[in-house]
Amino acid sequence: MIILVLKALGAGIACAMCSIRFNGRGKDIVVAGFIGFMAALGMGFFEGLYTRAFVSGLIYSILSEIFARIEKKPVAVYLPAVLVPFVPGKLTFYMMGEFVHGDRLAAMDRLSEIMCVCGLIALAILLTQTTLRFLSKMIHRPEEDPFL
Amino acid sequence: MIHLEPYETNQLAKIVMRCGKLLLMSGGDIISTQESMKRVCLSRKGTSKPECVLTPTTMIFSFKTKDQIVTRACEITKVSNDLVRIARIHDFVNHCEAMNMEQMESALDSIEQETTHPRWIRILASGFCSAGFGLFFGDPIDLPFIFLIGLGAGWILTNQGNRILLIIAASFFVTVCPILLEHLVHIQLSIETTVVSNMPLMVPGMVIFNAIRDTLAGKYQAGLNRTAEACLIAAAIATGTGLALGALVL
Numbered sequence: 566m567i568i569l570v571l572k573a574l575g576a577g578i579a580c581a582m583c584s585i586r587f588n589g590r591g592k593d594i595v596v597a598g599f600i601g602f603m604a605a606l607g608m609g610f611f612e613g614l615y616t617r618a619f620v621s622g623l624i625y626s627i628l629s630e631i632f633a634r635i636e637k638k639p640v641a642v643y644l645p646a647v648l649v650p651f652v653p654g655k656l657t658f659y660m661m662g663e664f665v666h667g668d669r670l671a672a673m674d675r676l677s678e679i680m681c682v683c684g685l686i687a688l689a690i691l692l693t694q695t696t697l698r699f700l701s702k703m704i705h706r707p708e709e710d711p712f713l
Numbered sequence: 714m715i716h717l718e719p720y721e722t723n724q725l726a727k728i729v730m731r732c733g734k735l736l737l738m739s740g741g742d743i744i745s746t747q748e749s750m751k752r753v754c755l756s757r758k759g760t761s762k763p764e765c766v767l768t769p770t771t772m773i774f775s776f777k778t779k780d781q782i783v784t785r786a787c788e789i790t791k792v793s794n795d796l797v798r799i800a801r802i803h804d805f806v807n808h809c810e811a812m813n814m815e816q817m818e819s820a821l822d823s824i825e826q827e828t829t830h831p832r833w834i835r836i837l838a839s840g841f842c843s844a845g846f847g848l849f850f851g852d853p854i855d856l857p858f859i860f861l862i863g864l865g866a867g868w869i870l871t872n873q874g875n876r877i878l879l880i881i882a883a884s885f886f887v888t889v890c891p892i893l894l895e896h897l898v899h900i901q902l903s904i905e906t907t908v909v910s911n912m913p914l915m916v917p918g919m920v921i922f923n924a925i926r927d928t929l930a931g932k933y934q935a936g937l938n939r940t941a942e943a944c945l946i947a948a949a950i951a952t953g954t955g956l957a958l959g960a961l962v963l
Binding site: 575 | 740742794796797799829830835838839841846849850851853888905909912913914916919922923926951954955958
């Protein structure tokens with residue numbers, strides 16, 4: 566558990582610093598760090614590369630939407646900075662190592678893993694945004710039903 | 714329909730284009746930019762039917778007044794990541810109905826004059842970012858070296874120059890440094906974790922986010938455009954790493 570919290574803290578620091586690199590200011594930096602911390606903590610409870618990618622994607626996209634509504638800012642202020650630690654940079658390095666050593670099959674295998682992880686991140690963001698848009702329409706729907 | 718004078722129409726067109734251009738140049742996605750431009754246009758009485766065709770590098774906008782159809786086109790040449798500007802433009806769009814044209818222009822002037830963090834802060838943030846990744850990937854022992862390599866990569870990436878070449882140079886640097894540190898200076902490092910901790914500095918977070926958002930919103934041209942940019946950056950990272958690994962193998 567302590568190791569998990571330390572890793573989550575590392576992710577939080579990384580997300581906060583990414584927010585600074587993207588010219589974030591003040592509270593946005595702290596919020597980005599918090600979202601990164603929670604996403605890394607949440608994904609630590611799951612096994613498997615793809616499950617962890619999907620779960621972390623759900624957590625940070627939901628939290629980004631929540632904080633965007635609380636702070637009355639666009640979700641683009643939080644999500645790009647928080648996305649960075651969870652994009653598969655490690656797999657890219659392994660893929661290049663395998664290409665350089667001539668093992669093309671293994672490199673293509675890694676590439677397909679990278680594509681799957683990126684696809685699951687996109688799926689998590691899509692699910693979150695679609696659900697929130699649907700809920701938003703349900704809450705704001707007019708009193709009268711025009712089809713009655 | 715209320716009649717707008719020609720100078721008011723021109724002023725409004727200029728404000729709308731400035732708003733859209735600032736959003737796209739700050740790394741905003743296509744859907745948000747389109748909605749913002751339409752909203753700013755419709756905030757003035759006397760305008761109707763705003764139409765917007767956007768790609769990450771071009772803007773075409775037209776709207777109708779009582780007497781004419783106004784069309785403007787613009788090219789976007791430089792894109793950066795600026796979250797503060799995106800937040801301020803979002804705020805501007807939400808309050809534009811309560812402003813007159815002069816107030817809107819001066820609000821946009823003040824947004825344009827917003828400066829980024831100084832270079833040394835961005836370099837320091839890169840170092841701490843790499844250290845954070847080192848902790849995330851479970852290598853607290855090598856944190857000082859990861860931090861220093863991160864500072865170097867941050868210095869390379871914050872230079873003025875071709876973005877792709879800078880990314881290739883930075884990924885070459887972060888791959889070659891830990892290997893040289895171990896073999897020449899005999900410092901015991903986890904090479905893999907050190908390299909991997911510095912790799913995310915080059916990951917185009919905003920481009921990927923906008924590519925996903927634009928594609929899912931049905932703006933396939935813009936989405937493909939941004940996906941191609943993200944793939945090009947990923948290839949640049951892989952090229953720098955590959956060159957370093959290849960050079961060391963030779």
